[in-house]
Amino acid sequence: xxxxxxxxxxxxxxxxxxxxxxxxxxxxxxxxxxxxxxxxxxxxxxxxxxxxxxxxxxxxxxxxxxxxxxxxxxxxxxxxxxxxxxxxxxxxxxxxxxxxxxxxxxxxxxxxxxxxxxxxxxxxxxxxxxxxxxxxxxxxxxxxxxxxxxxxxxxxxxxxxxxxxxxxxxxxxxxxxxxxxxxxxxxxxxxxxxxxxxxxxxxxxxxxxxxxxxxxxxxxxxxxxxxxxxxxxxxxxxxxxxxxxxxxxxxxxxxxxxxxxxxxxxxxxxxxxxxxxxxxxxxxxxxxxxxxxxxxxxxxxxxxxxxxxxxxxxxxxxxxxxxxxxxxxxxxxxxxxxxxxxxxxxxxxxxxxxxxxxxxxxxxxxxxxxxxxxxxxxxxxxxxxxxxxxxxxxxxxxxxxxxxxxxxxxxxxxxxxxxxxxxxxxxx
Amino acid sequence: xxxxxxxxxxxxxxxxxxxxxxxxxxxxxxxxxxxxxxxxxxxxxxxxxxxxxxxxxxxxxxxxxxxxxxxxxxxxxxxxxxxxxxxxxxxxxxxxxxxxxxxxxxxxxxxxxxxxxxxxxxxxxxxxxxxxxxxxxxxxxxxxxxxxxxxxxxxxxxxxxxxxxxxxxxxxxxxxxxxxxxxxxxxxxxxxxxxxxxxxxxxxxxxxxxxxxxxxxxxxxxxxxxxxxxxxxxxxxxxxxxxxxxxxxxxxxxxxxxxxxxxxxxxxxxxxxxxxxxxxxxxxxxxxxxxxxxxxxxxxxxxxxxxxxxxxxxxxxxxxxxxx
Numbered sequence: 001x002x003x004x005x006x007x008x009x010x011x012x013x014x015x016x017x018x019x020x021x022x023x024x025x026x027x028x029x030x031x032x033x034x035x036x037x038x039x040x041x042x043x044x045x046x047x048x049x050x051x052x053x054x055x056x057x058x059x060x061x062x063x064x065x066x067x068x069x070x071x072x073x074x075x076x077x078x079x080x081x082x083x084x085x086x087x088x089x090x091x092x093x094x095x096x097x098x099x100x101x102x103x104x105x106x107x108x109x110x111x112x113x114x115x116x117x118x119x120x121x122x123x124x125x126x127x128x129x130x131x132x133x134x135x136x137x138x139x140x141x142x143x144x145x146x147x148x149x150x151x152x153x154x155x156x157x158x159x160x161x162x163x164x165x166x167x168x169x170x171x172x173x174x175x176x177x178x179x180x181x182x183x184x185x186x187x188x189x190x191x192x193x194x195x196x197x198x199x200x201x202x203x204x205x206x207x208x209x210x211x212x213x214x215x216x217x218x219x220x221x222x223x224x225x226x227x228x229x230x231x232x233x234x235x236x237x238x239x240x241x242x243x244x245x246x247x248x249x250x251x252x253x254x255x256x257x258x259x260x261x262x263x264x265x266x267x268x269x270x271x272x273x274x275x276x277x278x279x280x281x282x283x284x285x286x287x288x289x290x291x292x293x294x295x296x297x298x299x300x301x302x303x304x305x306x307x308x309x310x311x312x313x314x315x316x317x318x319x320x321x322x323x324x325x326x327x328x329x330x331x332x333x334x335x336x337x338x339x340x341x342x343x344x345x346x347x348x349x350x351x352x353x354x355x356x357x358x359x360x361x362x363x364x365x366x367x368x369x370x371x372x373x374x375x376x377x378x379x380x381x382x383x384x385x386x387x388x389x390x391x392x393x394x395x396x397x398x399x400x401x402x403x404x405x406x407x408x409x410x411x412x413x414x415x416x417x418x419x420x421x422x423x424x425x426x427x428x
Numbered sequence: 429x430x431x432x433x434x435x436x437x438x439x440x441x442x443x444x445x446x447x448x449x450x451x452x453x454x455x456x457x458x459x460x461x462x463x464x465x466x467x468x469x470x471x472x473x474x475x476x477x478x479x480x481x482x483x484x485x486x487x488x489x490x491x492x493x494x495x496x497x498x499x500x501x502x503x504x505x506x507x508x509x510x511x512x513x514x515x516x517x518x519x520x521x522x523x524x525x526x527x528x529x530x531x532x533x534x535x536x537x538x539x540x541x542x543x544x545x546x547x548x549x550x551x552x553x554x555x556x557x558x559x560x561x562x563x564x565x566x567x568x569x570x571x572x573x574x575x576x577x578x579x580x581x582x583x584x585x586x587x588x589x590x591x592x593x594x595x596x597x598x599x600x601x602x603x604x605x606x607x608x609x610x611x612x613x614x615x616x617x618x619x620x621x622x623x624x625x626x627x628x629x630x631x632x633x634x635x636x637x638x639x640x641x642x643x644x645x646x647x648x649x650x651x652x653x654x655x656x657x658x659x660x661x662x663x664x665x666x667x668x669x670x671x672x673x674x675x676x677x678x679x680x681x682x683x684x685x686x687x688x689x690x691x692x693x694x695x696x697x698x699x700x701x702x703x704x705x706x707x708x709x710x711x712x713x714x715x716x717x718x719x720x721x722x723x724x725x726x727x728x729x730x731x732x733x734x735x736x737x738x739x740x741x742x743x744x745x746x747x748x749x750x751x752x
Contacts, residue, residue: 092500254605395712428714
């Protein structure tokens, strides 16, 4: 009896020990380990959104950085746009956001409000990061209430990407200063002559509606709310839906199926409004030749365009603010990084990188030309604020306009729904 | 716990039983306590897991359901606000509608197919094992993301489904982009996975005593009559089990809707199943309080449906034991 009891106890103790050990291991793994090692080497985490192609380029630039700063190791992570922000939000809420990450203007106020973003001004003053040698005005995009929350890596602006072959076949030529009437007439001509819808769904793009509103002396956002009323949106969406019915805008059923590919590169539309640096995407996705065209106007002059930017931001909770600042500094100023990245994240923002990269392929040349032309035309205005919640509202705008395009919602209901959801997003 | 302990004691060698019989009243107690302790210790990883990973989060989510919580703020108590906004929210109503449609159409179809195929496979024939395995296989892989992608391409423009349909002169185009059709694409995906209930039906069919059929045949009952008066009542407990399981399972649909719609639960919210909306509100819009309230509503709804099913079983489920 006695012995058997002992055996039992020993077994139990072993089992208990094993489970405790297992829990212990799990707990340590959960913490993600320390980021500093004994020899003074620190590890910083860097994440971004984008495709595989961007990841390959970024990895090359990181190799350069680690060669120059052997005491700093960089751990990387990337996802697609939507997944990136879902993951980031959860990480940030758990107090564990990446030390440095790609950012955009839509997210600045949201995460500033939540105390996630590091004000990089202090690092600039400490001499770890330079705000000199940037192309005119681009660093403004990363400023919120006097804080420098992001450092631009590249600038971009909304543009009209066109399928050159279809436009040519239809005999339509976009030109600077053309009006919305000209544009929609062109879409109709394209549809009549080539049977291809002229546009892939302009009325669901928040950034384009912003330009349209700016042309009319308004903007999509004010400092803390929407900059337009229900009547404005009703008109915009009713017209859009009418054009879907008329066949000059791609059937949203087709757009939904093409997704995540663009309907422009799938050959189901002849033009699409998007950021100019995305042209690269169409060329690799589709078979046709793609080019950039001017944004249509109200008055033959003002396009409402402004320079936006992808940025690098740092976490307010990072244990290594100095190293993070050095990393950002290297990534935005080093000429070799510029030649590796090209215009993948927009026209290079710092003058060193801008000068170092000379585009050789047609697509990148066209992007450079487009931004040069836009700047020369003097149409670039200052960026209007994007309040906290702008990201949710952008998604709702796209989704609801899609419902509308499918004929599943009446315009009045769609507008009402959008205003309700916006209200909730601002409050969140 | 009770029966398990008895079982252990019964299996003890008789020698020990007789020897310990005398001091039983004094010696039993600490021994049993020690045995219980051992039991709990062995269970401790599971108990810890349950408390930390299931019970804890559940209690927390019940609390969040009554708060305004965006992951970053301190949850603010708002009473029943989340629930009242929910009932006023057209997208929430839409998600209930889509889910109900999916459950009501998908579950019966799946079970009918499962029962039909099970009856065919219940008869002995060559290659039986192969067929059973072949029909069961989709249940194993059906929930995977890759099958979702395959489904998406099968039901796109000019893919096999579209072409077959068009061949018969019925032009719909791809189902995936069509708000009126895409839900049936999801229904087809769940019906295709009829293998799991089929296996359970098979087991149930094997239990029906042959004599009943022989007697019925002698009395001149045809196949339909035999099915209605013998098979169905005899397998009704199994049928009940399958209905219950598949209904609960259907309510929780997420993966296929998310993958087939490419994460949008669209087009035009046509695949906005309940959990998909919950996910969007919680993880995309960071309205965690609202999402928690939605989760508890789902639990209540499933509990209610389960209760109704249990109540209804008196009327149509036949347990042999009752007859005795």
